[in-house]
Amino acid sequence: MGCDGGTIPKRDELVRVKQKPEQKDKDAEREFRWLHCTLTQQRLQEPIAMCGMGRLYSKQSLIERLLEKEKMPEMSEHVKSLKDIKTLQLTPNPAFTEEDKTEGLLDTRHAPYICKLIGLEMSGKFRFVALWSCGCVVSERALKQIKGNSSSTCPLCQTPYSVEDIVVLNGNEEDLELMKVKMEMRAAKRKSSKKDKKEAKKVEIKTETDESCASTVVTEKPSTSTSSKVKVVANPKRLGTANAMQDPELKRLKNDFSVAKDPKASDVYKSLFTSHKTEKEQERAHWVTYNPFYN
Incomplete structure (x- = not known):
């Protein structure tokens, strides 16, 4: 049956081939990561926080999970306390409206936040970074342009920052490896700062103790045994009063x-x-x- 009239069948028509797996929509996945909480998978609610790996969270949901001491998902296992997150200082997008919250294509909607310096929308099409020292969020393009002309201070609030404070938001696999190294650098820096504060406090206490000891007089008088001496610490004021009472003229x-x-x-x-x-x-x-x- 068939194949008459000079028709030639194709291989796909005669042999059943294995179907290819359904590919993810990269644009929809990117949009989801920038608009939804990593922990609850629900829409981000202000205040918005980030972890050391650059993932976004609704801070309220994250605090509730920490208080309940529930196990974190695999991608958020490094978040163990509030020290491991940073509240973000975001700039609202004036063009963002309630209609943009409805489901639809990314190209037809506005992002809820923008870069305050050059106006790029924080939709995932452009790379954005946040500074761990202050929490300000700007586009990576704007930060590179400003950093080439000025010192390492935040362009929005003028807070100093170092290289390990720059966190790429929702970065790729290479960015995640770099963010992990920076997170370890910040932890080591924090421990070193605590150690320096403790040592400075010990030195201050020791100095105060030495000053108080310098205001006393130490005298030695022989004890009952000839092989040892007993140290008697006396207050100068009391010592002067005692000497006055021993004055024969008095x-x-x-x-x-x-x-x-x-x-x-x-x-x-x-x-x-x-x-x-x-x-x-x-x-x-x-x-x-x-x-x-x-x-």
């Missing part, structure tokens, strides 16, 4: 002092005391001391 004045015998005191001053002769010869008792009359 002891003499304390025991033998009398105003009536003081040659420097005036007669008017001496008459104020009961030791004066006028007080001894009075006919009534003293109104304060009630001392007996003298004969």
Whole structure:
């Protein structure tokens, strides 16, 4: 049957061949990654955060997962605390409307955020980077142009940053390998900073201790045994008071002092005391001391 009239059948018509696997729509996949949370696969909600690998998250969903201590998916296993994420400072797109939130082709819609410097939309068509030091987001093209003309400071908020602070958002496989290295560099830098702070604090405490010790006097006096000595730490103020009490002149004045015998005191001053002769010869008792009359 068939093949009459000079028709020639093709191989596909006679032999069943294995069907090719369905290929992913790269544009739809790219759009999904830029508009949806990596953790919940739902649309991104502000505030938006990123991890060290440059993936985007709804910060609220990420915090809830950390509080519940649930196991993270494989691509987010490195996120263990809030130190492993950074809140992004994004620039809203004035052209983005509610109609753009409906499902459709990427070419016919506007992205919700743009580069503040040159106006490129953050839709996945252009490479965008975020600075870990401040969280500002700009296009990679704008950062390269500005970096060639100025120092390593954020063009939006003027915060200094280093090479390991530049994180590529939703990068390819090569970018992910580089982001992993930068993430390890930041962790090592953070540990080194903590260690330096602890050492500085120890030095400060030691300095304060040395200053307090310098304000004391250390004396040595022999103990009961002839082979050892006992150190006695005394406060200079207390030591001075004790030496004053041991002064023989002070002891003499304390025991033998009398105003009536003081040659420097005036007669008017001496008459104020009961030791004066006028007080001894009075006919009534003293109104304060009630001392007996003298004969």
